[in-house]
Amino acid sequence: MPPLTPATPAIPVTPAVPTPPAIRTSGLTRSFPATSGTVEAVRGIDLTVTRGEILGFLGPNGAGKTTTLRMLTTLLAPTGGSATVAGCELAHDPEGVRRKIGYVAQSGGVDPHVTVWEELTTQARLYRLSRAEAAARTRELAAELDLGDLLERKCAALSGGQRRRLDIAMGLAHRPEILFLDEPTTGLDPGSRADLWELVRRLRSERGMTVFLTTHYLDEAEALADRLVIVDKGRIVAQGTAEALKSAYGGSPGATLQDAFIAATGHGAETDTSDASAAATPIAV
Amino acid sequence: MSHLLTDTGIIFGRYLRQTLRSRLALTFGIIQPMLFLIFFGPLLERVDLGGDGSAWQVLIPGLLIQLGLFSSAFAGISILVEKQYGVIERMRVTPVSRLALLLGRVLRDVVQLLVQSLILVLTGVAFGLRAPVLGIVMGFAFVAVVAMSLASLSYALAMRVDSPQAFSPVVNAVNLPVMLLSGLLLPMALAPGWLDALSHFIPLRYIVEAVRAGFVGDYTGGTVILGAGMAAALAVVSMTLGARLFRRAGA
Numbered sequence: 001m002p003p004l005t006p007a008t009p010a011i012p013v014t015p016a017v018p019t020p021p022a023i024r025t026s027g028l029t030r031s032f033p034a035t036s037g038t039v040e041a042v043r044g045i046d047l048t049v050t051r052g053e054i055l056g057f058l059g060p061n062g063a064g065k066t067t068t069l070r071m072l073t074t075l076l077a078p079t080g081g082s083a084t085v086a087g088c089e090l091a092h093d094p095e096g097v098r099r100k101i102g103y104v105a106q107s108g109g110v111d112p113h114v115t116v117w118e119e120l121t122t123q124a125r126l127y128r129l130s131r132a133e134a135a136a137r138t139r140e141l142a143a144e145l146d147l148g149d150l151l152e153r154k155c156a157a158l159s160g161g162q163r164r165r166l167d168i169a170m171g172l173a174h175r176p177e178i179l180f181l182d183e184p185t186t187g188l189d190p191g192s193r194a195d196l197w198e199l200v201r202r203l204r205s206e207r208g209m210t211v212f213l214t215t216h217y218l219d220e221a222e223a224l225a226d227r228l229v230i231v232d233k234g235r236i237v238a239q240g241t242a243e244a245l246k247s248a249y250g251g252s253p254g255a256t257l258q259d260a261f262i263a264a265t266g267h268g269a270e271t272d273t274s275d276a277s278a279a280a281t282p283i284a285v
Numbered sequence: 286m287s288h289l290l291t292d293t294g295i296i297f298g299r300y301l302r303q304t305l306r307s308r309l310a311l312t313f314g315i316i317q318p319m320l321f322l323i324f325f326g327p328l329l330e331r332v333d334l335g336g337d338g339s340a341w342q343v344l345i346p347g348l349l350i351q352l353g354l355f356s357s358a359f360a361g362i363s364i365l366v367e368k369q370y371g372v373i374e375r376m377r378v379t380p381v382s383r384l385a386l387l388l389g390r391v392l393r394d395v396v397q398l399l400v401q402s403l404i405l406v407l408t409g410v411a412f413g414l415r416a417p418v419l420g421i422v423m424g425f426a427f428v429a430v431v432a433m434s435l436a437s438l439s440y441a442l443a444m445r446v447d448s449p450q451a452f453s454p455v456v457n458a459v460n461l462p463v464m465l466l467s468g469l470l471l472p473m474a475l476a477p478g479w480l481d482a483l484s485h486f487i488p489l490r491y492i493v494e495a496v497r498a499g500f501v502g503d504y505t506g507g508t509v510i511l512g513a514g515m516a517a518a519l520a521v522v523s524m525t526l527g528a529r530l531f532r533r534a535g536a
Contacts, residue, residue: 095380
């Protein structure tokens with residue numbers, strides 16, 4: 001009997017074959033040479049992100065968030081462990097990973113002297129779309145992300161919220177399976193922030209996109225993410241839904257995510273607790 | 286291979302448009318050799334430079350290589366600016382060929398330099414330069430190879446350092462001695478023995494001598510062959526090293 005293909009689901013298959021995870025890492029490690037030996041920025045991260053999940057990746061400054069993100073997006077080679085991203089092995093097929101992921105860095109990635117149109121079409125071309133396809137995709141993205149009237153503007157002339165929408169459009173140029181967002185709402189006004197949250201939710205509900213999100217804002221993590229992973233000193237110290245973390249680490253029924261965060265990272269004890277607990281969001285630890 | 290060519294074309298197009306947007310930078314780049322041409326060239330007209338041809342046939346090949354040396358060695362500055370904008374990382378997360386990211390930029394630099402070289406030579410003609418067209422074209426080819434080599438190294442260096450403060454001193458520390466020891470302004474035939482001997486360690490010396498030979502109509506002599514060999518060796522070493530560093534940066 002020929003194997004069933006997704007195009008001809010004649011017989012329902014039960015139990016359903018579990019879909020491979022969007023991201024799976026095993027002992028992912030990165031150390032950097034330093035004057036006094038080596039610094040271990042990430043010390044063996046084991047992580048699974050299911051397809052269509054919005055994962056919030058949290059941690060204090062220097063916890064290893066960005067290093068992990070840079071490894072998963074092929075910008076930095078791991079010094080140990082392994083990872084599979086969008087079905088491609090990071091170590092052996094980084095180009096395969098690149099074809100399937102979108103990455104939006106915290107500071108964006110556009111040249112302020114270039115027009116929105118040129119940045120978007122060039123980005124699409126770098127993903128091997130033909131000239132005509134790149135132009136069509138740019139119009140599509142502009143319509144979706146409300147950039148239609150701004151295409152001829154230079155990137156420098158955009159507002160913070162418009163710029164952020166452009167950054168995300170750049171990351172979506174090739175319809176990626178997984179979108180990596182590094183601190184996506186830092187520096188945005190409340191209105192733009194709400195718009196961005198709505199956009200991320202839409203990407204998941206309408207396209208089933210997996211979103212890997214790092215953030216400093218606990219309210220953002222709680223509002224957007226299905227599951228949170230808290231890292232500290234290069235290791236995962238807690239993970240679960242916001243509710244589960246609050247009940248496991250918060251200590252009392254009315255505990256907030258911030259209480260859980262401080263309990264999990266121990267930063268309430270190590271650093272100036274008055275700073276950490278007094279700060280609303282973003283937390284400053 | 287087809288990806289490499291297409292990707293190189295896309296990157297080349299992007300940076301060519303950048304150059305066309307900044308005509309001011311293009312103009313300023315050529316001011317220094319023009320100043321030498323206008324204010325230094327006339328001093329040489331009555332001096333015996335010890336070779337064939339006029340002072341212009343000696344000076345202008347030197348100025349061409351000097352233009353190539355300085356504009357290409359500083360090409361990496363643009364990478365430092367783009368790093369701050371996040372453009373470099375954004376591109377490195379796409380499947381674009383790593384080599385194309387380098388080649389597209391280098392190709393733009395070569396085209397830009399050839400336009401500047403043409404302007405320099407035409408101005409030289411107005412001042413009194415007379416040289417065979419074939420020799421001038423040969424000179425342009427040498428300038429293109431020097432530009433490719435040095436720009437590759439410059440981009441690779443820029444990928445490794447974080448700021449213009451770390452980049453410029455290194456480039457200056459190399460460029461000035463290379464310029465003085467290559468005999469770009471005056472031929473090394475005028476130098477005392479020790480200086481002449483020292484300059485033999487600088488590949489650009491052979492290249493500038495080959496361009497000078499071309500400017501007086503010698504296309505097949507030993508000077509040209511030696512210069513071509515040096516240029517090819519410089520290109521192979523620099524491009525290999527540049528491509529390797531460019532590919533690995535950040536990893």
